[in-house]
Amino acid sequence: MIRRIGEVPRRGQRYTLRPGAYAILPIGRRFLLTAETDRDFDIQLPGGGIDPGESPLQALYREVREEIGWSISKPRRLGAFRRYVFMPEYDLWAEKLCTIFVAKPTRQLHDPIEQYHETLILDADDAISALGNDGDRMFLRAYAGSNP
Numbered sequence: 787m788i789r790r791i792g793e794v795p796r797r798g799q800r801y802t803l804r805p806g807a808y809a810i811l812p813i814g815r816r817f818l819l820t821a822e823t824d825r826d827f828d829i830q831l832p833g834g835g836i837d838p839g840e841s842p843l844q845a846l847y848r849e850v851r852e853e854i855g856w857s858i859s860k861p862r863r864l865g866a867f868r869r870y871v872f873m874p875e876y877d878l879w880a881e882k883l884c885t886i887f888v889a890k891p892t893r894q895l896h897d898p899i900e901q902y903h904e905t906l907i908l909d910a911d912d913a914i915s916a917l918g919n920d921g922d923r924m925f926l927r928a929y930a931g932s933n934p
Contacts, residue, residue, distance in 0.1 A: 788866050788867060788868050788883065789866075789867050789868070789869045790826050790867070790869065790870070791868070791869050791919070791920045791921035791924065792869040792870065792871070792919065792920055793870055793871070794870070795870040795881070796870070796879075798850055798916050799869055799879055800879065801879050801880060801881040802878055802879065802880055803880075803883060804835055804873070804878070804880040804881065804882050804883070804932040805835070805836045805842070805847070805861040805882075805883040805885070805920055806832040806833060806835045806836060806849075806882060806883065806884050806885065807833050807834075807836060807842040807843070807845045807849065807885050808830075808832065808833030808834075808846075808849075808865065808884055808887070809830065809831060809832050809846055809850055809858065809861065809884070809888065809889045810831060810864070810886065810887070810888045810889075810925060810926055810929050811854075811856070811858065811888075811889060811890075811891045812830075812849070812888070812890075812891075812906075812933070813891055813907060814914075815852055815876050815909060815910055815914045816907050816908060816909050816910070817887075817908060817909075817910065817926065817930075818832065818854055818856060818905065818906070818909070819831065819832065819854075819890055819905075819907075819908060819909055819913055819916070819917070820844045820853040820854050820898070820903050820904070820905060820906070821903065821904045821905075821906050821934065822902055823902045823904060824902035825874065825875075825897070826844060826857060828844045828908045829906065829913075829916045829917055829918050830847060830851060830892060830917065830918055830919070830922060831847075831886070831925075831926070832850045832854045832856075832923045833846060833849045833884075833891065834852075834853065835849075836874050842885050842909040843861060843887075845858070846858070846861055846887055846889070847861075848931070850889075851895065851899075852898065852899050852900040853898055853900050853903045853905075854892050854898055854903070854905040855894055855896040855897050855898050855899065856891050856892070856893065856895065856905075857891075857892045857893055857895055857906065858889040858890060858891055858892060859889065859890045859892050860889060860890045860910070861888070861889040862888050862902040863887050863888060864886045864887060864891070864925060864928075864929065865884050865885075865886055865887065865925065866884060866909050867884050867886075867924070867925075868881060868882060868884065869881075869882050869884065869919065869921055870882075870884050876932075876934050884922075886921075886922075886925045888929060890900045892933070900922040901932070910926070910930040911915070913930075914926050914927050914930065917924075
């Protein structure tokens with residue numbers, strides 16, 4: 787069973803399954819993150835939804851390029867969590883199934899191409915406290931603690 791992080795699903799609310807792939811991207815003791823700036827400022831692990839016909843790894847490579855403009859290599863799956871949220875950009879109640887990977891950032895290709903995204907590089911403590919959801923924080927805290 788995949789652990790639920792965050793709010794309990796609302797009784798009577800229908801949720802659409804939204805699988806996604808997200809990356810912990812270490813550069814020494816700092817981490818690449820994305821800041822979504824259009825609605826509420828939200829800092830996240832780079833990544834996002836897996837499109838139909840796409841594998842989790844294909845989605846991971848694509849989303850990292852779109853959101854922060856970096857190429858990555860050697861992705862390794864760390865685990866997964868689920869969370870139940872309303873996604874206003876899609877007008878959708880979603881059961882987000884979030885698969886977390888760690889990967890090596892290889893080089894910056896360009897600025898973010900996804901609108902309202904900015905690339906951040908934060909040290910471990912600042913990154914953990916800045917992340918906008920408990921699941922991302924849980925995985926980054928565990929990774930940073932096991933890779934001092």
